[in-house]
Amino acid sequence: MSLAMLRYRWASFAGTFVALLLGVAVLSGSLSLWAAARPRVPAELSAAGVVVAAPRYDPPGGGFPTYRPWSAGETDGLVTRLAAVPGVAAAVADRPFYVQRVVDGRPVGDRRDSIHSGRGWASAGLMGYTMKNGTAPQNPGEVVVDAALGMPVGAALPVLTAAGPATWTVSGTIERPGFYVDDATARSLAGGVRFIGLRLDPGARPADVAARLPDVLGGLGTALTGDERAAAEPEGDRGTRWIGAQLIIATVLVGGFVAVFVVASTCAFAAAQRRRELGLLRAVGATPGQVRRMLLAEVVLVAIGAGVPGSLLGAALAPLLAGPFVAVGLEPTGFRVGFTWWAPLAAIGAGLVVGALGVWLSARRASRVPALDALRVAAAEPRPMTLSRWITGLAGLALGGGLALLLPGSTAEQKPTIVLGSAMVLLVAAALLAPVFVVPIVRLVTWPARRGATGLLVREGARVAARRTASTAAPVLAAVGFAVLLVGTFQTADVAVGIEDTAKIPESAVAVASTAVPGLSEAAVRAQPGRSELVSTVYLDSGRPLDAVGSAVDGLVAAPNLGWTAGQAISLRFVDGSVHSVTVASVSAKVPEDSVQLPRDLVRAHDPAALTDVVYLAGDFAPAAGAERMTARAYVERTAAEEGDLIDLFLAVLLGISVGYTALAVANTLLMATYARRPEFATLHRAGATAAQAARVVVSEALLCVLVGTLLGLAVAVPALFESRAGLQDEIGAPVALVMPWSTLAAVVSVCAALATLAALIPFRRRARPGEGSAWARTMAV
Incomplete structure (x- = not known):
């Protein structure tokens, strides 16, 4: 029966098919990249x-x-x-x-x-x-x-x-x-x-x-x-692979989350539209368990059909990403991607799990609908907010808000995870609670157009079908929320880091390594009039490494967290392997955790390979190979820009996945809704409405859904952005300007609006054969 349902209702499963195909392709390609990115024996x-x-x-x-x-x-x-x-x-x-x-x-x-x-x-x-x-x-x-x-x-x-x-x-x-x-x-x-x-x-x-x-x-x-032997891989290459792995992991997490989100949304909407059909099955004796198994079987068949080509597509495209990964610094030179047999199989299995998770809740709810209640449903929708939906939505709102509050006090490594986790939880909560806000938002935004025929139809149709409006707005909510929260948080943090770093550099000019070299040579440093810090490493007897900064100090200055006291003799092993006993001169809170400051000449004597990042100029700059002069602010901005390039890449990938899935979900939901409303449009036709007038109503409703989703997404993201900015201000002790990513928001909303309009108009583009009457009448006839 599941196969028969798929053949009869193929349009309802088209969006789920494409979502799973793309999700499996992303996962298969990501796993192939991850397998190739594991540490390798150095050449x-x-x-x-x-x-x-x-x-x-x-x-x-x-x-x-x-x-x-x-x-x-x-x-x-x-x-x-x-x-x-x-x-x-x-x-x-x-x-x-x-x-x-x-x-x-x-x-x-x-x-x-x-x-x-x-x-x-x-x-x-x-x-x-x-x-x-x-x-x-x-x-x-x-x-x-x-x-x-x-x-x-x-x-x-x-x-x-x-x-x-x-x-x-x-x-x-x-x-x-x-x-x-x-x-x-x-x-x-x-x-x-x-x-x-x-x-x-x-x-x-x-x-x-x-x-x-x-x-x-x-x-x-x-x-x-x-x-x-891969343990001998250079530390720089190991760090580069780690950065690439973070992008792959984030891609899998976001792709999986959005895929479940999209599949759950489309399956729930499809199940709601099939209430009469499911009611008939219940009336002829189908048990709730049989209904659930039928819905699950349908999605499993779709997942298998989408998973096989999707997994092969991802595995085939993964090798093409090796060059770009190396070019942007996500993988070391020599990175290659081959075929990994288990990656497509794992992706297919994950697709089955995603499909099952996406349909499970809607299947449970659909199987509990009494037969007579389903048969009595007319134009009005059933109550969209159940007790479980209220509880889950409010709990998600509280949890997501709590995670956002942790952001200011977190470390740089923890912030991306907290931002992503908070965004996911808050967006799920907002999607669950969306039907509550649909009616008041619709009343507000349609108030100026309430007297016109089109405005009246759009206004009342959206109010009566709050569940349909919420289902279409939910993917837009997810895309807008992700875009504003992620991009805004990172860009605001960049502003704060620039303020903080600039305050640490009192000199107006610095000599720094050009973009062609990894650092300044000793000859370049000695030629500059000013102070510099030479970064190296020292080791305790236990093997524990500490950052060692060679600067203008007379003895060892230790960080407080090391627990040392002035006058204490400490045995240190330097980079060249030599071991020396060094007396602690002082303990200073200005020294970062797990760090020590030592005389620069001492550090250089034991680490001939170390390079210097910056010299704080106290006079005229002396030209030297690999060195260039710039202002302190320009140096901070360049450093931030180098880090920002990787962050921008992360954001582009994550937003590309979320917006792509959003577009798919919006288009699929509107297509299903428009086809299911053909009797309603046929009634409009009999009342004298032209195809153009009906199309305006449908397009207006689609754009209204996009607007509702945008407003709800902003309601989730903007408060979190203000809270993030407040925490950053407390951390650096200076005002921080809130960065609102208007261009990103405009791009996301424009994509959603364009695809929503296209999906709403597709049913009106079918042509009638000669002798069958107008395309409008034939298309909308029951």
Whole structure:
């Protein structure tokens, strides 16, 4: 019977089909991207059968693990002992460092990859290379480069390192990206060693070699084989993958939520329109359970029919996103997406779950309608607000409002989650309570047009059919609420961050790294008249990392949360692995949590690879490679803009999904409503109304639904925006301007209005065959 119903009522299921198809496609593509975005073994260690990692520290509250570096003595001792293990052909300490090629005085290349693009020549053996020309670097100032650069052997190569500009001589070329210098130069330019790669003898099994290493390591490290070697991925790449994963997760969450929202809305509206049909089934003996199973079976069939092509579509489109993900900084260079067999299957299963969740509540309500009550229903709708709907709607309103109140005191990492969660809960609550507000809003907005025939029909039709109006307005409510709340919150927060950051920079001008480089070299910093802060890391005996800022202080200045006292001796391990006892000079509340301040020269001496972000100028700017001058405000704005680009991308994806689903839901609901109202329009025709007059009524009703949804969405989002702004003002202690995203709101409402108009007019575009009378009469005839 479910198949027969689908054939007979295919138009009612078209919107659900498209919603599930798109939802499954989004999920399938997202899962394919997520599978490809998992940490991978770095290409620089691909030929190492076993990788030995330094002692690992896992934060108690979760987060990325860190590997505290070995000292120079520990590294040399481990390399010697590991090279003597049976099955090991060579043990090589991996020493990545920053280097960029300079062309016409300007650094070139990917600034993200440049952080770890330099290595000692011994490390080249861990990646499997093919020497094309020349020889290995033997002396300081010699380098082997990628043959793709097109540089001949003997050519001079200007470069920029953390120490400053240099000119190297090309001694050879290989078919691998990177810059490979003699090992002594690599030691001087790199920080500490955290990983040692082992090249194995032919026929040696990595698992067998790894089993021999615990006694050799003696607690100084862990042997990694197979996919475990992905732990050696550079920290920058790991952070980039994390950002991409957040977008994928947010896409899945929003896509799933909106898909359930749309399917539930369309299924509930379709079930309400089928009250007579369901009443007849009850009258001939169908039980509530049979009615529920029939409705569920219909949606399951639709979900299967939509899930298969949707999952294949998503899996096919996912590889096309690899390039854009790398270009915008969501994935590291070399990111590729292949076919993952379980992603389409999981997406199909999720589509079935979404469809079942979307229809379940409407199926339960429809199955409880008494047969005679359903048969008595005429033009007036039944009471739209049940007790359960009241309770659920008010509870959602309270929960969503409570989440919004938590936003000001939350951390930067928590804010996106809280905003998204609050938006979802409040929008669901508003959708549940929408029928309560439909009649007063309709009366208010149609008051000026109450005397005209079209205005009177629209006004009274919307009042009588409050449930239909609310069902059409609910998707618009969701889109407007998401757009205003998300975009407005993030843009207002950007304003607050700019005010706060500018207040921290008293100097009127700063020297900063240009957009072509990841930071300022030491030579560029030394040339500037002013103070700078060199950011590095130090490690406690437990392996816990602390941010170390090298600045103009005479001793160690600690953050209060560390629990140290002035005069206390603290053992610190620096980036180069050396351990020193440092006396606490003072404890200051100005130092951020889990941070220490140290003399800048001390930090530089132990971290030759560190780069400086900004120099606060106290005199004239001195031109230097990779450096540029700008005002303090411009620097803050540029930093905010770089972060804002990623936020804008997140918002564009989330809003694109929500608005797309909204358009689908609005169009589907209006199509179903218009087709179901053909007897009503036939009566209008018999009373003398023309097709154009009836079309104006339908279009006006559709636009009225969009307006109602817009007003309800604003009623949810605007108070939350004011509350968010108040919390930001308290946090930074300065006034913050509320940013209302008018352009985004106008775009969302325009899209919804255009599609609502199109969907309302489609039934009036059918043409009659010759001899069958007017298209208007034939289309609207019962």
